[in-house]
Amino acid sequence: MHILECQKLTKHFGALEALSDVDMKVRKGEVRAVIGPNGAGKSTLFNAINGVFPATRGKCFFNGKDITGMMMQDIVKFGISRTFQLTNLFPELSVIENISIASQAKLKGAWLPLGGSSVLAEAKHKAELALEKLKLTDLAYLPSNTLSHGDQRLLEIAMAISQDPLLLMLDEPTQGLSVEETQSTVDILKDLLSSGDLTVILVEHDMEVVFNLAERISVLHQGRIIADGDPEEVKASKVVQDAYLGGFEDA
Amino acid sequence: MRFWLLLGTAILFSICIPFMVPYYAMTIVIAALIWGLFAMSLDLLVGYTRLYSFGHVASYGLGAYSSALLILHFDIPVPITIFLATGIATLIAVPITWICTRTHGVSFAMLTLAFAQLGYAMLFRFKEFTGGSNGLPGITRPAGPFGLDFFQSKIGYYYMVLAFLIASFLICRNIVNSPFGKVLSGIRENEMKTQALGYNVRNYKWFVAIMSYMFGSLSGALFTPYAGFASPELFFWLISGTVLIMVIVGGSGTLIGPIIGGIFFILLEHELSEITQLWPLAFGTVFIMFVLFFPQGIWGIFTTISKKSKSNPSESGHAHS
Ligand SMILES: Nc1ncnc2c1ncn2[C@@H]1O[C@H](COP(=O)(O)OP(=O)(O)OP(=O)(O)O)[C@@H](O)[C@H]1O
Numbered sequence: 348m349h350i351l352e353c354q355k356l357t358k359h360f361g362a363l364e365a366l367s368d369v370d371m372k373v374r375k376g377e378v379r380a381v382i383g384p385n386g387a388g389k390s391t392l393f394n395a396i397n398g399v400f401p402a403t404r405g406k407c408f409f410n411g412k413d414i415t416g417m418m419m420q421d422i423v424k425f426g427i428s429r430t431f432q433l434t435n436l437f438p439e440l441s442v443i444e445n446i447s448i449a450s451q452a453k454l455k456g457a458w459l460p461l462g463g464s465s466v467l468a469e470a471k472h473k474a475e476l477a478l479e480k481l482k483l484t485d486l487a488y489l490p491s492n493t494l495s496h497g498d499q500r501l502l503e504i505a506m507a508i509s510q511d512p513l514l515l516m517l518d519e520p521t522q523g524l525s526v527e528e529t530q531s532t533v534d535i536l537k538d539l540l541s542s543g544d545l546t547v548i549l550v551e552h553d554m555e556v557v558f559n560l561a562e563r564i565s566v567l568h569q570g571r572i573i574a575d576g577d578p579e580e581v582k583a584s585k586v587v588q589d590a591y592l593g594g595f596e597d598a
Numbered sequence: 599m600r601f602w603l604l605l606g607t608a609i610l611f612s613i614c615i616p617f618m619v620p621y622y623a624m625t626i627v628i629a630a631l632i633w634g635l636f637a638m639s640l641d642l643l644v645g646y647t648r649l650y651s652f653g654h655v656a657s658y659g660l661g662a663y664s665s666a667l668l669i670l671h672f673d674i675p676v677p678i679t680i681f682l683a684t685g686i687a688t689l690i691a692v693p694i695t696w697i698c699t700r701t702h703g704v705s706f707a708m709l710t711l712a713f714a715q716l717g718y719a720m721l722f723r724f725k726e727f728t729g730g731s732n733g734l735p736g737i738t739r740p741a742g743p744f745g746l747d748f749f750q751s752k753i754g755y756y757y758m759v760l761a762f763l764i765a766s767f768l769i770c771r772n773i774v775n776s777p778f779g780k781v782l783s784g785i786r787e788n789e790m791k792t793q794a795l796g797y798n799v800r801n802y803k804w805f806v807a808i809m810s811y812m813f814g815s816l817s818g819a820l821f822t823p824y825a826g827f828a829s830p831e832l833f834f835w836l837i838s839g840t841v842l843i844m845v846i847v848g849g850s851g852t853l854i855g856p857i858i859g860g861i862f863f864i865l866l867e868h869e870l871s872e873i874t875q876l877w878p879l880a881f882g883t884v885f886i887m888f889v890l891f892f893p894q895g896i897w898g899i900f901t902t903i904s905k906k907s908k909s910n911p912s913e914s915g916h917a918h919s
């Protein structure tokens with residue numbers, strides 16, 4: 348059973364076809380990397396799946412349900428949570444508040460305008476669990492805009508995790524991180540994935556990270572999927588090497 | 599704990615005011631409380647959601663005319679009139695705020711302003727009903743309920759306004775601290791992310807705008823029975839600016855700050871306009887000073903000072919908790 352299935356997903360920006368007939372099937376529990384050169388359409392693929400904007404054409408199914416054209420706030424309810432390529436937080440709120448707002452979204456009574464202290468307590472409890480998983484507990488009460496770039500990237504992942512998603516979509520989680528930070532992020536992600544239930548789609552430029560985490564790789568180039576397979580297949584693929592290779596080896 | 603202590607003290611103090619100030623001065627004290635409530639209602643939008651309404655006078659004017667018309671035509675006991683007038687004005691606000699909250703930033707400000715101007719224009723269009731430029735004089739404070747005539751007296755009315763202010767403050771405080779209020783803080787900080795996390799931000803903005811208009815209408819509804827008239831000035835666009843300044847100078851996003859801002863400005867206006875014609879200038883100067891030097895407002899300064907004076911032990915405790 349595929350948890351996510353995109354059929355001929357296409358997105359136009361004016362004359363530009365940023366996504367062209369993208370077919371993608373992701374199995375439950377799989378870790379999928381989406382790679383490709385700058386401007387290939389990776390973020391556009393994410394945005395079209397999770398409803399930042401509607402796709403021009405094509406369909407998306409999540410757990411067999413048609414989610415094509417839904418708004419992003421509704422798609423979250425199906426169990427898709429994501430992070431953004433450009434860090435996207437509540438800058439003046441504390442770390443724990445950032446995560447609590449995220450986890451609250453999935454709770455009953457998230458909208459209660461009076462009372463609702465049990466909802467708040469549960470949201471906070473979930474936030475604390477997510478903080479532990481991402482090893483950010485020490486930073487809980489700092490305003491998020493005082494965190495280092497690396498910790499801000501982790502915080503955004505913590506926010507997504509706190510929603511207990513079925514599918515987690517990470518847009519370049521290690522972007523702009525130092526080698527050490529990248530390593531610790533990879534370790535943390537590996538921990539998160541060890542349970543095996545969570546399905547992950549990951550956009551990543553760092554090939555070491557990709558080969559470390561991904562079970563399958565989809566290669567996007569000029570809006571098209573040009574290869575799709577396990578890491579060895581993709582590495583060996585002739586099309587991929589032609590289209591896009593400063594070399595995986597020296598990454 | 600500290601909060602309830604402070605609130606209790608403030609309430610006790612307010613209860614004693616009629617015994618401490620001369621009778622004639624109660625007129626201005628009542629106006630100050632009404633404006634405190636009005637400013638607080640706008641804080642829900644400005645301070646908690648960062649939606650800058652330039653037309654908040656619409657809520658005030660609608661409330662004021664609703665209670666004036668109810669009293670003229672139905673002669674219902676004044677506390678009940680206040681509730682009914684607030685309800686009517688809020689119902690009118692439901693579609694208006696729905697439209698306004700479809701927009702963002704400057705468009706929101708302009709649209710709210712436009713609706714307020716529309717309200718102003720309607721006053722002249724439906725003269726038979728609203729009295730046009732003459733307004734509606736001769737508004738009384740009908741006695742009751744249960745034969746009570748306490749609220750007819752100036753002091754009695756003061757206590758009623760005080761009760762409405764306290765209740766409104768507690769309700770608003772509950773709102774901003776509720777799960778709903780947390781979502782508002784998310785919208786304030788980053789609307790797109792809030793939506794991406796799964797919130798229908800439009801509905802949240804709509805609902806908080808209705809709440810804000812409701813408490814604004816309440817303050818307007820309290821005004822006419824107090825003043826004895828309703829006039830188009832209660833719908834005048836400049837009031838939207840004045841109340842916005844009260845919120846910012848008082849300390850937006852604190853509820854209590856705008857209440858203080860509203861009270862402070864009305865009292866100051868009263869004092870200054872007796873000795874000088876330069877009140878608008880003084881008002882403008884104070885506002886600019888605050889924007890430049892104290893963007894956190896009066897209440898912000900107060901809380902910063904009180905935090906500093908007892909910060910050191912608790913601060914280090916926090917960082918490691
Ligand atoms: N909102 C938008 N409006 C117009 N054009 C866009 C928009 N988003 C992306 N594009 C264009 O679509 C193409 C694909 O962009 P996209 O951001 O998906 O690339 P990407 O693969 O994520 O690249 P990168 O590795 O740099 O993040 C680019 O040419 C980009 O300029």
Ligand SMILES: [Mg+2]
Binds near residue numbers: 432
């Ligand atoms: Mg991208």
